[in-house]
Amino acid sequence: MRYSQLFAPTLREISAEVEMPSHRLLLRAGFIRQLSAGVYSFLPLGYKVLTRVANVVRDEMNRAGAQELLLPALHPQELWAESGREATMHDVLIGLKVRGGQFYLGPTHEEVITDLVRKNVRSYRELPLNLYQIQMKYRDEPRPRGGLVRAREFMMKDAYSFDRDEAGLDATYRQMYAAYVTIFQRCGLDVTPVEASGGAIGGKETKEFMLLSDAGEDSILLCPECGYAANREIADFRLVVAEPAEPPRKHVAVNTPDAHTVQQVCDFLHVAPERLVKTLICMADGQPVAALVRGDRELNEGRFRVLLGAARLELATPEQIQAATGGPIGFSGPVGLTIPMYADEELRGMVNFVAGANAADTHLVDVNWADVTAPLTWARLRFAEAGDVCPNCATPFTERRGIELGHIFKLRYAISEPLRATFTDEDGSEKLIIMGCYGIGVSRIISAVAEACHDENGLIWPMALAPYQVALLAMNMQDETQRTLAEGLYAALQAAGVDVLFDDRGERAGVKFKDADLIGIPLQLVVGKNAADGLVELRERRVKNPQLIAHDTVVATVRERIAAAE
């Protein structure tokens, strides 16, 4: 490709709202452009990288025995109602009217593929199957961010496996795990597999593949001793319940005017947040329930929803709180409450604590569990935090942020059961197909690589994903010797199958170096003053180690470097 013809508009001015370095660089270097919030165009450079990522993924999926197909993005509403996920994924579904009814734009494809399989697979002889596609997905993300990190339209590889039994699913899951490790290695990414939650999609045994990065939006707890790693949403920890430090006293009501938040109450009463029980009123499928956690802890709503078996869970409105507790928002507490109550198990050891009184401007001090008369369920409700200890070896966790790039999970019967996807087994009995699903954020990998591999001058692509393998820079196109040598090398490299971007523009040398560094092509071939002696300079973008080589050895040397880098 000749740079003079390349459509790669660079951006000089980038909004201060664009925070992540990868996002700024991809915009600046002309890889992507935003159409609207979370919706991006891939320009030729960006599309080349996207295609390369997709090909690495495709390669490893095929090698693992999966078969590629392509499913529609338009999903009939009835199918989502049938699986029950129209309710659980309601917030991200993008609906649209099409002649013939209501449709959703596919945010994921478990329903569509299971429908295909249930209509076409009859016998155990046709199993196992592992089917995948690489396709755009659509989600109504409330907060798109980081460019391609969290978008409303994004490219994903999604695979779905169909097995006869648990042992078959185990084997497929392990195969996918191994394929993912190889995919991320080939993309030049150092990725950490972590225990994860199945979220609204369900599933029990699941792993996320995380790029550790301060810019990530997931929080991960890592054990430095035994290697346990888990998403904060699901992280287990060994609970240390304190022994009661003092004998219980009799509780009394105190006036706490305008003290609504934990901080305000603690300031007013001069107690630490650890001495307060926070009572959160939630609506689970429309019914009020109370969740109790320590004042300084955060309720894990996802975990609470799963515990309740509810499709939807949200914090109650002030009106709902008034109706459920008899008091205003900010003053709820377990004493005298009659709705179902769930208390974090950590609270068991607390004595003489502070809680709301279910009355305006009033809290109770010296509350004890004996004061709570309605049935109470003890459960783990809060998030793990740095400072909590590893469930395996009791070492304190360290907390890191991460960008989720892949997710594998055992769906088991979460989709095949509601959709009645069955097969006839060897003994003639009809059984449900056991399923797994395996996603990779193909477009998100571009941002992840850009985030992990850049310097102050621009992007630094690994050879396997680079938009071009070599940037050929002619320092002075007016110089006959330089131009002739550069044109000759361009033709020779192309003939040898090397993907080369030839900067044939009439720009100054400084501009060409700057743009080559910004785009981040791994090898730079510079034709300058030494052209008269038949010499050119070969440099690596990553390390900048200029080396003079004879023009007739260029093709062989470049091919060696590419082979070594891939």
Ligand SMILES: [Zn+2]
């Ligand atoms: Zn450990």
